[in-house]
Amino acid sequence: MNIYAVQTIYRTEMKRFFRTITQSLISPVLSTSLYFIVFGAAIGSRIDEVEGVSYGAFIVPGLIMLSVMTQATSNASFGIYFPKFIGTIYELLSAPVNFLEIVLGYVGAAATKAMFIGVIILITAFFFVDLNIAHPIAMVAFLVMTCLSFSLLGFIIGIWAGNFEQLQLIPLLVITPLVFLGGSFYSISMLPGIWQTIAMFNPVVYLISGFRWAFFGTADVSIGISLAAIALFTGACMAAIWWIFRTGWRIRQ
Amino acid sequence: MSSIISIKNLRKAYPGGFEALKGVNLEIEQGEILALLGPNGAGKTTLISTVCGITVPTDGSITVGGFDTIKDYRATRDLIGLVPQEINLEPFETVFSSVSFSRGLFGKPRDDAYINRILDQLSLGDKQDSKIMALSGGMKRRVLIAKALSHEPRVLFLDEPTAGVDVELRKDMWDIVAGLKADGVTIILTTHYIEEAEAIADRVGVINGGEILLVQDKSELMAQMGQKQLQIAISDPVDEIPDALSAYALERSEDGLSLTYTYDTTGERTGITTLLNDLAAAGLVMTDLQTKQSSLEDIFVGLVKETT
Numbered sequence: 001m002n003i004y005a006v007q008t009i010y011r012t013e014m015k016r017f018f019r020t021i022t023q024s025l026i027s028p029v030l031s032t033s034l035y036f037i038v039f040g041a042a043i044g045s046r047i048d049e050v051e052g053v054s055y056g057a058f059i060v061p062g063l064i065m066l067s068v069m070t071q072a073t074s075n076a077s078f079g080i081y082f083p084k085f086i087g088t089i090y091e092l093l094s095a096p097v098n099f100l101e102i103v104l105g106y107v108g109a110a111a112t113k114a115m116f117i118g119v120i121i122l123i124t125a126f127f128f129v130d131l132n133i134a135h136p137i138a139m140v141a142f143l144v145m146t147c148l149s150f151s152l153l154g155f156i157i158g159i160w161a162g163n164f165e166q167l168q169l170i171p172l173l174v175i176t177p178l179v180f181l182g183g184s185f186y187s188i189s190m191l192p193g194i195w196q197t198i199a200m201f202n203p204v205v206y207l208i209s210g211f212r213w214a215f216f217g218t219a220d221v222s223i224g225i226s227l228a229a230i231a232l233f234t235g236a237c238m239a240a241i242w243w244i245f246r247t248g249w250r251i252r253q
Numbered sequence: 254m255s256s257i258i259s260i261k262n263l264r265k266a267y268p269g270g271f272e273a274l275k276g277v278n279l280e281i282e283q284g285e286i287l288a289l290l291g292p293n294g295a296g297k298t299t300l301i302s303t304v305c306g307i308t309v310p311t312d313g314s315i316t317v318g319g320f321d322t323i324k325d326y327r328a329t330r331d332l333i334g335l336v337p338q339e340i341n342l343e344p345f346e347t348v349f350s351s352v353s354f355s356r357g358l359f360g361k362p363r364d365d366a367y368i369n370r371i372l373d374q375l376s377l378g379d380k381q382d383s384k385i386m387a388l389s390g391g392m393k394r395r396v397l398i399a400k401a402l403s404h405e406p407r408v409l410f411l412d413e414p415t416a417g418v419d420v421e422l423r424k425d426m427w428d429i430v431a432g433l434k435a436d437g438v439t440i441i442l443t444t445h446y447i448e449e450a451e452a453i454a455d456r457v458g459v460i461n462g463g464e465i466l467l468v469q470d471k472s473e474l475m476a477q478m479g480q481k482q483l484q485i486a487i488s489d490p491v492d493e494i495p496d497a498l499s500a501y502a503l504e505r506s507e508d509g510l511s512l513t514y515t516y517d518t519t520g521e522r523t524g525i526t527t528l529l530n531d532l533a534a535a536g537l538v539m540t541d542l543q544t545k546q547s548s549l550e551d552i553f554v555g556l557v558k559e560t561t
């Protein structure tokens with residue numbers, strides 16, 4: 001194991017994050033506050049409690065998930081796309097590192113950044129609503145798993161992307177809609193019948209539901225299924241990355 | 254001397270089918286400077302990339318320091334430093350952190366003193382905190398060299414290190430290369446400048462169309478360069494060279510108005526005096542004489558022409 005390489009990649013990526021720390025943190029804090037004002041205060045005042053939780057509190061897990069998923073994906077995809085774009089990838093390819101080390105470095109850093117942002121949003125939320133976290137350990141575990149799996153997904157997107165448009169395409173066209181439709185701002189049980197069934201095909205539903213369970217002890221789907229879903233998703237991303245490095249797809253001709 | 258790099262029957266076809274290397278065999282000796290000379294598209298970069306692990310070979314094998322570049326890639330890549338042809342650098346990084354990053358990536362513990370020493374050697378000492386985007390092209394190339402040397406490699410590949418570089422920097426670069434050789438580093442550089450190969454290489458390899466056409470000690474090549482040609486213009490065309498002159502292996506031009514004599518300037522006797530006497534004796538009237546030296550360039554152009 002080339003530990004120095006993993007550390008070097010990880011530190012360099014984190015340095016990039018801290019170099020722009022203000023932008024990195026202000027934008028999620030600001031947008032979360034806006035969500036609280038619009039959804040929590042303005043609309044929430046007309047919505048009664050959802051599943052025994054005030055609407056303002058109810059949307060907190062979904063808001064965190066929304067930011068964490070998009071940030072993890074875009075951080076990780078940019079992290080590996082950038083060296084491809086500016087040509088410095090030659091160094092990664094000619095260094096004595098294997099795919100696991102490269103993934104650990106890039107995905108580890110992207111997941112850490114997403115984690116940071118998730119925690120910042122949670123702290124912001126405490127300023128707006130009363131929150132009691134029912135299962136703190138499960139909450140952290142879910143957060144970590146989500147950061148990790150979506151960073152893996154982002155890494156795959158970054159390797160696949162041939163230009164900046166493609167880099168933004170998947171987060172924009174796939175992840176954001178799935179997260180919005182995945183029950184970030186409502187409970188799946190609030191949907192009319194047929195839509196409830198359709199929603200069950202959205203993988204994000206299981207993640208948000210599980211995360212919400214960790215906060216409030218109630219969920220759209222059982223926690224076991226949520227755990228299985230995120231494990232499956234993480235496993236699928238890992239398998240895809242393993243295949244990418246085995247075949248050299250899009251990186252090593 | 255023993256080979257540090259051994260390339261056997263190496264083939265590389267790019268996706269799409271284009272065969273950029275067509276069975277390359279090459280032994281690179283420990284501690285030498287080998288110049289790979291070839292026109293654009295010859296396959297120089299492809300050859301280097303395949304040794305360094307950036308592209309995968311289609312067929313054949315490569316060993317570096319006795320290790321296979323696929324099976325023991327960690328061992329081979331440890332030994333190799335690469336200065337790529339393109340200036341691929343992260344613009345927002347500082348010089349020091351960029352070089353330090355390379356060292357870490359190659360699995361070496363952080364060593365600021367060592368990196369400072371390399372930067373000083375490459376006259377980058379006062380630039381270590383500068384952002385890369387603020388550097389001139391020549392300075393960026395030095396940064397690339399510093400990155401390649403950051404993990405103390407035993408073999409250094411320089412892919413067209415002096416392309417688009419001004420004369421002064423080119424001379425600096427040659428000094429740097431000479432210094433590395435003195436430290437025992439094996440150096441392979443590609444170039445399409447013949448003078449460059451002449452100036453610093455121990456051996457010269459000529460590559461074209463994905464094939465190595467020749468690998469020779471520079472001194473042997475220089476000996477070939479020592480050959481000169483004497484062109485003799487005569488007043489009346491001859492249909493064939495008179496028997497009395499057969500010993501000189503003269504070449505007759507198509508119109509029969511010119512004869513060419515090839516001789517060795519390094520030999521004790523050139524044979525010119527006797528040739529001129531024998532020409533007169535054979536009744537040929539000379540109207541003009543001209544000598545021409547064959548250069549490495551002629552050899553090179555001749556070789557490249559033969560294969561196209």
Ligand SMILES: Nc1ncnc2c1ncn2[C@@H]1O[C@H](COP(=O)(O)OP(=O)(O)O)[C@@H](O)[C@H]1O
Nearest residue numbers: 267271273291292293294295296297298299300
């Ligand atoms: N990634 C690639 N895909 C397809 N063909 C390539 C690729 N890279 C180089 N080639 C082709 O391979 C040949 C050799 O290229 P290269 O090794 O870069 O030559 P050199 O470095 O001697 O100029 C060229 O004809 C080039 O067009």
Ligand SMILES: [Mg+2]
Nearest residue numbers: 297298299338
């Ligand atoms: Mg080239």
